[in-house]
Amino acid sequence: MRGTLYLAWRYLAFHRVKTAILVGAITLIVFLPVGLRVIVDQSSRQLTARAEATPLVIGAKGSPTELTLNTLYFSSDVPARTTYAAASEVADTDLAQAIPMYVRFRVRDQPIVGTTLEYFGFRALKLAEGRQMAVLGEAVLGSRAAEQLGVGPGDHVVSSPESVFDIAGVYPLRMPVVGVLEFTDSADDDAVFVDVKTAWVIEGLGHGHQDLSQPEAAAGVLRREGNVVVGNASVMQFNEITPDNIDSFHFHGDLSDFPLTAVVVVPPDQRSSALLQGRYQTAELSQVVSPSEVMDELLGTILTVEKFVIAGAVTVGLATLATAFLVFALSLRLRRRERETLFKIGGSRAAVATVMTSEIVAVLAVGVLLALLLTFLTQRYGDVIIRALIR
Amino acid sequence: MIRIEGLRFRYGEGDFQLRIPELLVEPGTTTAFIGPSGSGKTTLLNLIAGIIRPETGRVETRNVEVSALSDPERRRFRVTTVGLVFQEFELLEYLSVLDNILLPYRIHAALQLDATVRDRARALAERVGISDKLDRPPRRLSQGERQRVAVCRAVLTDPPLLLTDEPTGNLDPVNRERVLDILFDYVRESGTTLVSVTHDHEILARFGRVVDFRDFHSVGEAGVS
Numbered sequence: 001m002r003g004t005l006y007l008a009w010r011y012l013a014f015h016r017v018k019t020a021i022l023v024g025a026i027t028l029i030v031f032l033p034v035g036l037r038v039i040v041d042q043s044s045r046q047l048t049a050r051a052e053a054t055p056l057v058i059g060a061k062g063s064p065t066e067l068t069l070n071t072l073y074f075s076s077d078v079p080a081r082t083t084y085a086a087a088s089e090v091a092d093t094d095l096a097q098a099i100p101m102y103v104r105f106r107v108r109d110q111p112i113v114g115t116t117l118e119y120f121g122f123r124a125l126k127l128a129e130g131r132q133m134a135v136l137g138e139a140v141l142g143s144r145a146a147e148q149l150g151v152g153p154g155d156h157v158v159s160s161p162e163s164v165f166d167i168a169g170v171y172p173l174r175m176p177v178v179g180v181l182e183f184t185d186s187a188d189d190d191a192v193f194v195d196v197k198t199a200w201v202i203e204g205l206g207h208g209h210q211d212l213s214q215p216e217a218a219a220g221v222l223r224r225e226g227n228v229v230v231g232n233a234s235v236m237q238f239n240e241i242t243p244d245n246i247d248s249f250h251f252h253g254d255l256s257d258f259p260l261t262a263v264v265v266v267p268p269d270q271r272s273s274a275l276l277q278g279r280y281q282t283a284e285l286s287q288v289v290s291p292s293e294v295m296d297e298l299l300g301t302i303l304t305v306e307k308f309v310i311a312g313a314v315t316v317g318l319a320t321l322a323t324a325f326l327v328f329a330l331s332l333r334l335r336r337r338e339r340e341t342l343f344k345i346g347g348s349r350a351a352v353a354t355v356m357t358s359e360i361v362a363v364l365a366v367g368v369l370l371a372l373l374l375t376f377l378t379q380r381y382g383d384v385i386i387r388a389l390i391r
Numbered sequence: 392m393i394r395i396e397g398l399r400f401r402y403g404e405g406d407f408q409l410r411i412p413e414l415l416v417e418p419g420t421t422t423a424f425i426g427p428s429g430s431g432k433t434t435l436l437n438l439i440a441g442i443i444r445p446e447t448g449r450v451e452t453r454n455v456e457v458s459a460l461s462d463p464e465r466r467r468f469r470v471t472t473v474g475l476v477f478q479e480f481e482l483l484e485y486l487s488v489l490d491n492i493l494l495p496y497r498i499h500a501a502l503q504l505d506a507t508v509r510d511r512a513r514a515l516a517e518r519v520g521i522s523d524k525l526d527r528p529p530r531r532l533s534q535g536e537r538q539r540v541a542v543c544r545a546v547l548t549d550p551p552l553l554l555t556d557e558p559t560g561n562l563d564p565v566n567r568e569r570v571l572d573i574l575f576d577y578v579r580e581s582g583t584t585l586v587s588v589t590h591d592h593e594i595l596a597r598f599g600r601v602v603d604f605r606d607f608h609s610v611g612e613a614g615v616s
Contacts, residue, residue, distance in 0.1 A: 003496060003497030004498065006497060007497055007498070010485050010486055010490065011485045014528075015485070338481075341481040342494075343442070343466075344437075344442050344469070344475055345475060345494065345498065345544075346468070346470025346471070346473070346498070347466065347470070348463065348466055349466070351499060355498070
């Protein structure tokens with residue numbers, strides 16, 4: 001048996017390019033439908049679990065899917081903005097807890113999630129090291145965000161400009177990292193959490209600068225109108241909030257008009273939930289969505305698409321399989337003389353059959369094994385792929 | 392060594408028919424089968440080797456009635472008792488020269504490949520002048536070298552019977568003489584019985600006996616011995 005297996009191995013090694021192509025084809029034939037099924041199953045589980053843990057989301061009128069994906073997974077597609085007033089309105093009803101969310105900016109690839117401390121309680125997020133954010137400008141990182149950015153408590157992260165051409169827009173804000181959360185295997189692991197007011201500072205709605213009432217800032221005064229001092233362009237703005245300059249930070253305008261991407265609404269019971277949803281049904285500028293319903297709809301679409309994709313993959317697979325067997329058949333025909341030689345010399349029936357079928361068996365076996373390996377890797381790392389796709 | 396009695400063979404429904412009332416080949420002799428194409432020389436070689444079976448009659452080699460053996464028994468018989476050399480060499484392109492020589496030991500459990508066999512393969516290669524090409528694939532050998540590899544493969548098992556089918560048919564005169572020298576030296580030293588099919592009348596002088604299939608057919612039922 002060893003001898004015939006050696007011959008089989010030598011044949012495959014000699015025809016390695018043909019063998020590799022056939023193995024690749026078989027691997028794809030098996031993996032595509034199976035791997036797709038695994039990805040869809042995993043994404044269904046992930047999307048459903050997080051959606052079900054988020055009772056209601058209020059946002060501006062627009063795409064419910066965009067609103068849900070941004071609020072739950074911090075996706076880069078930013079929905080139409082609502083205002084802080086929306087959060088206040090919900091809180092004022094006493095029907096639910098309202099958690100403001102402002103998910104627009106990024107630290108490199110990691111989303112900056114402007115929210116309040118209530119979010120950590122709502123998601124049951126626990127600190128692995130450091131402490132919670134306490135003052136304006138501080139950041140708490142998800143475990144993967146800390147790993148990706150290579151930072152921990154005591155380090156700093158800097159918000160990224162939204163566009164390199166956005167010279168007059170958002171200025172980078174340097175933020176101290178005060179804590180890192182425990183790993184939760186969710187989108188929270190990728191986030192850079194800051195207070196919602198810090199997110200507004202990044203947007204430029206709040207800022208800190210030299211105190212123009214002080215004599216040393218005289219060069220920065222454009223004019224004085226009673227108690228109002230108007231600064232000129234030379235006034236130095238702070239790009240980091242420190243204990244020394246934190247008192248100089250202030251917001252211009254009415255906080256209730258400040259933007260939010262969403263308000264996570266956590267009613268204590270079904271009744272409160274129904275009442276709230278009823279109130280927003282006729283709202284002109286706002287919408288309330290149930291993330292689980294949005295995700296069910298999205299999954300319905302994904303499953304429909306999956307059926308088409310799998311049908312396509314199976315069709316292509318069958319065609320490829322037919323081609324592969326044609327190659328095998330041609331190969332067997334080309335090896336007819338070899339088969340006759342082995343027979344004439346006195347090769348046993350089993351040995352001749354082994355040598356002749358080794359190509360088919362090896363290609364099928366290795367192809368299926370590789371497909372299983374890919375499926376395992378998809379199962380193991382599928383969630384990472386899904387999160388990257390959602391982001 | 393080889394005894395054929397009352398042999399009759401036909402390929403399917405065709406016109407070809409081989410009838411050999413009697414044929415005897417003594418052990419240790421060298422015999423050439425000559426005759427026109429289609430006269431049944433190669434068919435007889437295949438019958439002697441047990442590759443095909445006669446419709447009727449007996450084919451006996453070394454006191455074994457080959458024609459009565461089952462397929463597995465005939466395969467075992469061939470791999471242990473018969474060395475075969477073909478006109479087209481029939482080397483496996485995906486094996487090195489050494490692996491081609493060792494081939495019989497890898498295709499039947501009756502033969503066990505060990506260090507002694509490998510040493511013998513190397514010694515045979517040395518003897519026929521291809522020891523420096525053992526790792527090469529057959530496509531990188533000359534025609535003469537390929538046939539020398541085929542001869543090494545045929546004699547590696549030290550078979551008592553060597554059947555060659557036009558072994559020099561594809562060789563130039565120089566290589567033809569060299570391959571024949573190798574074959575006949577081996578036969579003389581080992582006492583192996585050699586039966587060869589050939590169209591090349593220039594080499595007939597080397598054989599102890601020549602069986603002309605035209606004579607054979609003219610003799611008809613009387614047989615040839």
